[in-house]
Amino acid sequence: MFKTFETYLKEKADLTVDEMVAVRAVSIEKKIRKRQYLLQEGDVCHYNCFIVKGCLRLYRVGEDGTEHILRFGVENWWMSDRESYNTGDPSKGNIDALENSEVILIDKPDFNNLTTTIPRLNNFIEKLKARSFDASQNRIMSNISRTAEERYQEFMTFFPDIFYRVPLHMIASYLGVSRETLSRIRSQFSHK
Amino acid sequence: MFKTFETYLKEKADLTVDEMVAVRAVSIEKKIRKRQYLLQEGDVCHYNCFIVKGCLRLYRVGEDGTEHILRFGVENWWMSDRESYNTGDPSKGNIDALENSEVILIDKPDFNNLTTTIPRLNNFIEKLKARSFDASQNRIMSNISRTAEERYQEFMTFFPDIFYRVPLHMIASYLGVSRETLSRIRSQFSHK
DNA sequence: CGATTCTTTGAAAACAGTCAATCTGTGTGG
């Protein structure tokens, strides 16, 4: 299970063998079954979580009780509630598994240790954060400027791997429309 | 003009006198008049920009030619197109001044120098980026879960200082609704 | 098979966008 993570780190951050050992020393392997929670609202997010296998989601519950999905994560993605992780405040969101999954957890102090002692890792993580921010900006742009149909097509083309493995009502939730609306968008679209 | 920046850095990052000198050495003071551009679509964003005085906006133009505002910035905020700045790719957005403004620009290589040589500055900037990311996530949540009216009220309470100095049609653009809709939301709201 | 989860459909109501017109305040040039 650590193997996948190792391959990933080797390719992305080009870690040495020694560095890899250091990473491994603080890595916690964990299996989560479908519908199981990795983080629940109100708890503090103490871990960085790398997805080895499976599919997770981060969502928040609105005032009316509706679930709103902020992110999906699949193999080789990171998944945590960064806000709670950074601030140490209780999380506003929940992370649960949409499939039986395998993840690697690294505790915050351990992770900080790694990034300060391994510059190449730090570098890579910084880049990752930067891209993640850019993605957020683009999603905001999408939300304020595109129609639901456009956002739907955008999602399909950008994340085909996610599109084909999560239920449609969750994609609707991610896009910010009701499942009925998404269903109608799809039927309109396929009648062309 | 540098004075304001100095006060800010002193308070936020607690820089020493020597460090402040180093910052000053690479700071470019610039005045921008209302409606003038700091960055135009297609250009690469080479600078970090700190707002000493005034008000700027970052916006993108949609396929139909409509302007969509991604961010506003006022005194003591940073304003740049982070995507272009990070990647070196041409910017998808424009930054212009909504009022006569004064900014301090720091070139990317210079800025990198500063953050690598001044750990406390680096630390502060990292925190800033983290908060900025969190804000993005919260805005996305808002976009996919709240009604236009709720987003409007949210904006007023979170950014009263911006609310009272930018035209309403720009707030509409930021919120992702037409100016007419915002106008109607307001009149409904005030008839209570 | 039965239960659950997921998707689709229909009809009514609420909501938002567009276009065109009007109203307001501001500031500039004569």
Add this chain to the structure above:
DNA sequence: CCACACAGATTGACTGTTTTCAAAGAATCG
């Protein structure tokens, strides 16, 4: 100082989109 232009805000009428609620079909899993 006035008249005019201009940017901003509002309103009305109309159209189009999205939500909601209720119901019914598929698909999946134990």
